[in-house]
Amino acid sequence: MLASVDISDLARQMEAGMDRFSEQYGLESITEYRKRWAHPGRFDDATTMYVKRMLQIGLPEAVRGKLCRELFRRFVTADEATFVEELYCTEEQLRLMQACGMYIGCHGDNHTRLDTLEPIELDRQIESSLEFLRMIGSPVENFWVMSYPHGAHNTKVVEALREKGCSFAVTIESAHADLSTCDPLRLPRFDTNEIPLG
Numbered sequence: 001m002l003a004s005v006d007i008s009d010l011a012r013q014m015e016a017g018m019d020r021f022s023e024q025y026g027l028e029s030i031t032e033y034r035k036r037w038a039h040p041g042r043f044d045d046a047t048t049m050y051v052k053r054m055l056q057i058g059l060p061e062a063v064r065g066k067l068c069r070e071l072f073r074r075f076v077t078a079d080e081a082t083f084v085e086e087l088y089c090t091e092e093q094l095r096l097m098q099a100c101g102m103y104i105g106c107h108g109d110n111h112t113r114l115d116t117l118e119p120i121e122l123d124r125q126i127e128s129s130l131e132f133l134r135m136i137g138s139p140v141e142n143f144w145v146m147s148y149p150h151g152a153h154n155t156k157v158v159e160a161l162r163e164k165g166c167s168f169a170v171t172i173e174s175a176h177a178d179l180s181t182c183d184p185l186r187l188p189r190f191d192t193n194e195i196p197l198g
């Protein structure tokens with residue numbers, strides 16, 4: 001969506017939707033939400049961060065789902081299936097990448113922030129992701145790596161991963177990872193935006 005439309009149009013439409021759902025879902029005022037979430041990030045301006053955060057975590061899950069579907073339909077395409085087919089790797093492509101020496105790791109089942117989940121759902125997110133990796137032939141019994149969705153993790157998440165034999169996990173903390181001192185399940189890393197070109 002961010003690539004398809006001007007960010008202020010997207011924010012306006014998102015807020016129009018919030019107005020519609022406000023009473024039914026007991027939403028807070030737009031002023032409150034803006035105060036909490038409209039702050040510039042490392043790579044994005046305040047409005048972009050506001051839209052991202054509202055649709056990732058700021059609004060109740062049911063409202064996020066409805067709004068994302070509506071906005072996607074309006075600004076990107078009504079044909080989600082074709083869009084998905086063109087954009088994402090297929091299982092066959094993933095197998096080929098692995099055969100060529102690339103490593104495919106775990107990123108949760110549906111990109112939910114793992115630090116917001118109850119233990120049962122946390123377990124399901126990890127197991128379902130590992131199941132997918134097994135299916136594409138990744139040897140998860142001996143070695144597997146997690147990239148936390150949105151970088152979100154806490155002690156409970158880290159311990160759950162440790163119990164399941166996770167080898168390494170990467171956060172979104174921006175720093176060199178010193179493997180002799182860092183917790184292997186809390187490794188910092190650089191964003192591609194931080195790597196100098198040329």
Ligand SMILES: [Zn+2]
Nearest residue numbers: 107111149150
């Ligand atoms: Zn992600």
